[in-house]
Amino acid sequence: MTELSAVRAEGLIKEFGDFRAVDGIDLEVRQGEIFGVLGPNGAGKTTTLRMLATLLPIDGGRAEIFGVDVRREPHRVRQLLGVTGQYASVDEDLTGRENLWLFARLQGLSSARAKAIAGELLERFGLAEAADRPLAKFSGGMRRRLDLATSLITRPPLIFLDEPTTGLDPRTRGQMWDVIRELVADGSTILLTTQYLDEADQLADRVAVIDRGRKVAEDTPDALKTQVGESTLQLALESDADVALAAGVVRRLLGEDPVLSPEAGRMNVPLPDPNRAADILIGLREAGVGISSMSVAKPTLDEVFLALTGHGTDDAPRTEAA
Amino acid sequence: MTTTTITATRGTRTLDASAVAARTTPRPSARETLVQTMAMAWRALEKMRRKPEQFFDVLIQPLLFTAMFAFIFGGAISGSVANYLPVLIPGILAQTALTVCMATGVQLREDMDKGVFDRFKSLPMARIAPLAGPMVADLLRYGIASVLTLLTGLAIGYRPGGGVLGCVAGIALTVAAGWSLAWIFTWLGTLARSAQAVQGFSMAIMFPLTFLSNAFVPAETLPGWLQAFVTVNPVSHVVSAVRALFNTGTVTADVGWALAGCAVVIAIFAPIAVRSYSRKM
Numbered sequence: 001m002t003e004l005s006a007v008r009a010e011g012l013i014k015e016f017g018d019f020r021a022v023d024g025i026d027l028e029v030r031q032g033e034i035f036g037v038l039g040p041n042g043a044g045k046t047t048t049l050r051m052l053a054t055l056l057p058i059d060g061g062r063a064e065i066f067g068v069d070v071r072r073e074p075h076r077v078r079q080l081l082g083v084t085g086q087y088a089s090v091d092e093d094l095t096g097r098e099n100l101w102l103f104a105r106l107q108g109l110s111s112a113r114a115k116a117i118a119g120e121l122l123e124r125f126g127l128a129e130a131a132d133r134p135l136a137k138f139s140g141g142m143r144r145r146l147d148l149a150t151s152l153i154t155r156p157p158l159i160f161l162d163e164p165t166t167g168l169d170p171r172t173r174g175q176m177w178d179v180i181r182e183l184v185a186d187g188s189t190i191l192l193t194t195q196y197l198d199e200a201d202q203l204a205d206r207v208a209v210i211d212r213g214r215k216v217a218e219d220t221p222d223a224l225k226t227q228v229g230e231s232t233l234q235l236a237l238e239s240d241a242d243v244a245l246a247a248g249v250v251r252r253l254l255g256e257d258p259v260l261s262p263e264a265g266r267m268n269v270p271l272p273d274p275n276r277a278a279d280i281l282i283g284l285r286e287a288g289v290g291i292s293s294m295s296v297a298k299p300t301l302d303e304v305f306l307a308l309t310g311h312g313t314d315d316a317p318r319t320e321a322a
Numbered sequence: 323m324t325t326t327t328i329t330a331t332r333g334t335r336t337l338d339a340s341a342v343a344a345r346t347t348p349r350p351s352a353r354e355t356l357v358q359t360m361a362m363a364w365r366a367l368e369k370m371r372r373k374p375e376q377f378f379d380v381l382i383q384p385l386l387f388t389a390m391f392a393f394i395f396g397g398a399i400s401g402s403v404a405n406y407l408p409v410l411i412p413g414i415l416a417q418t419a420l421t422v423c424m425a426t427g428v429q430l431r432e433d434m435d436k437g438v439f440d441r442f443k444s445l446p447m448a449r450i451a452p453l454a455g456p457m458v459a460d461l462l463r464y465g466i467a468s469v470l471t472l473l474t475g476l477a478i479g480y481r482p483g484g485g486v487l488g489c490v491a492g493i494a495l496t497v498a499a500g501w502s503l504a505w506i507f508t509w510l511g512t513l514a515r516s517a518q519a520v521q522g523f524s525m526a527i528m529f530p531l532t533f534l535s536n537a538f539v540p541a542e543t544l545p546g547w548l549q550a551f552v553t554v555n556p557v558s559h560v561v562s563a564v565r566a567l568f569n570t571g572t573v574t575a576d577v578g579w580a581l582a583g584c585a586v587v588i589a590i591f592a593p594i595a596v597r598s599y600s601r602k603m
Contacts, residue, residue, distance in 0.1 A: 054444065057601075091438045094365070102361055107447070108357065157339035
């Protein structure tokens with residue numbers, strides 16, 4: 001027996017005037033997994049999420065949430081979802097406690113029950129101390145946590161997270177990741193969008209890469225990364241004249257050409273395994289090529305993009321529609 | 323699982339999505355709609371409490387306009403200020419109520435531009451609740467504005483012949499009329515692109531409605547074509563009805579016309595406001 005998918009979307013289309021923000025995207029999210037939608041600004045991630053969350057009309061294709069048709073039964077779909085947006089959608093004029101109480105009331109909890117849940121969630125998200133302060137005094141991370149807490153009041157089986165950590169400092173980002181992992185451990189299914197390959201890598205079981213409204217790849221983060229190499233060795237040579245010589249060394253050791261940077265004397269070497277970096281460095285010293293600086297970095301979203309689409313993320317439209 | 327509410331399952335390790343899906347309802351019940359509307363009204367009242375400057379219009383207008391209009395137009399229109407007050411006070415009352423209506427639309431538009439409305443939309447809540455909630459809270463503003471207008475009138479010498487009962491009935495009718503007409507402005511609020519646009523449209527509706535009525539001058543003094551509009555203007559019926567209630571304590575046919583007009587306005591504008599709100603975004 002096959003289990004009901006948390007999300008099943010076929011050929012989703014969204015048009016804003018002449019512009020196709022989402023151009024025939026298929027998605028299938030299984031129950032209990034974290035599914036990442038990865039792409040640059042303006043790729044259509046948020047628009048896709050908003051269509052699935054009944055916040056935007058679907059212009060073409062169809063979508064089901066746990067078997068419920070999004071277009072035909074939006075009220076049912078809303079009972080299955082928690083949505084946490086890119087910009088905290090909490091009430092700026094109320095306190096954290098009041099926000100949680102209000103949203104609990106709106107979802108049918110009694111006043112007393114709403115109070116109890118508000119207290120529990122504030123505690124769980126480390127907001128108990130600030131609970132009665134106006135939101136104007138909240139930091140970005142606190143706001144984001146309150147926003148997520150608000151989405152969890154009725155413990156929805158499916159949670160949409162739209163760029164949950166964009167703009168957060170590394171520590172708060174780590175906390176957010178922990179919370180997301182806990183949610184899945186509790187049995188929730190999560191669909192998240194992100195601009196960071198690192199985030200998708202840390203959290204997602206499977207990732208769809210979206211570019212210009214289309215899905216260009218779907219796989220596990222590991223499989224995606226191997227397409228561009230585990231990591232990249234970034235080199236700056238002491239002398240620009242050595243570039244050809246160094247490229248020859250890389251070709252001989254890895255069987256592949258390095259990517260030459262536009263800046264003179266710099267090159268990036270995709271590595272199948274970070275440990276191969278040492279081989280390259282030894283090879284370069286033996287060939288008498290001097291190095292002024294070097295670093296080993298994980299592949300960036302830009303590199304994944306380049307590998308998958310043949311163009312960088314900069315070419316895509318800058319603004320995320322709607 | 324024997325539990326029936328979603329919250330009762332909190333804390334258990336597994337979350338049975340199919341069970342939750344099976345429990346969903348296709349639309350909000352009347353009871354849910356009422357609870358949600360009152361929750362939204364609470365939110366609006368909290369905002370009023372925190373931003374008392376919102377009450378500026380309902381405080382200033384009754385004080386200023388009542389006194390100003392009485393002393394400026396009193397002699398010219400009715401021979402004396404004392405003679406003009408029975409004509410003016412119900413008129414000012416209607417104008418004040420309309421100003422409060424206008425603010426309803428503008429504030430809704432401003433509110434809808436905030437991120438929190440995304441959440442209201444994503445929740446399984448009745449689409450009318452975010453519109454009707456603030457309007458319930460606005461009853462307080464109508465009440466304050468009406469009572470203040472009457473008090474200002476009393477202070478400058480108005481002595482309503484209808485007594486306490488007449489005054490209470492007159493104010494109740496004004497509040498009811500204002501609340502009904504507010505649906506027009508709420509609809510505008512859901513439709514317009516910006517709060518400024520709502521303000522502009524609202525002005526264009528409010529001024530003709532109040533000044534092209536019998537609110538400030540006897541209709542008989544107007545040219546015929548204008549009288550024709552004045553007699554069908556619902557504001558005129560409200561003003562006439564309130565005048566009779568205030569000044570003589572009598573319930574005239576105008577009360578019926580005023581209430582019928584209000585019912586028609588709600589029947590038309592409440593559904594289109596909800597539809598326009600649901601389609602937005």
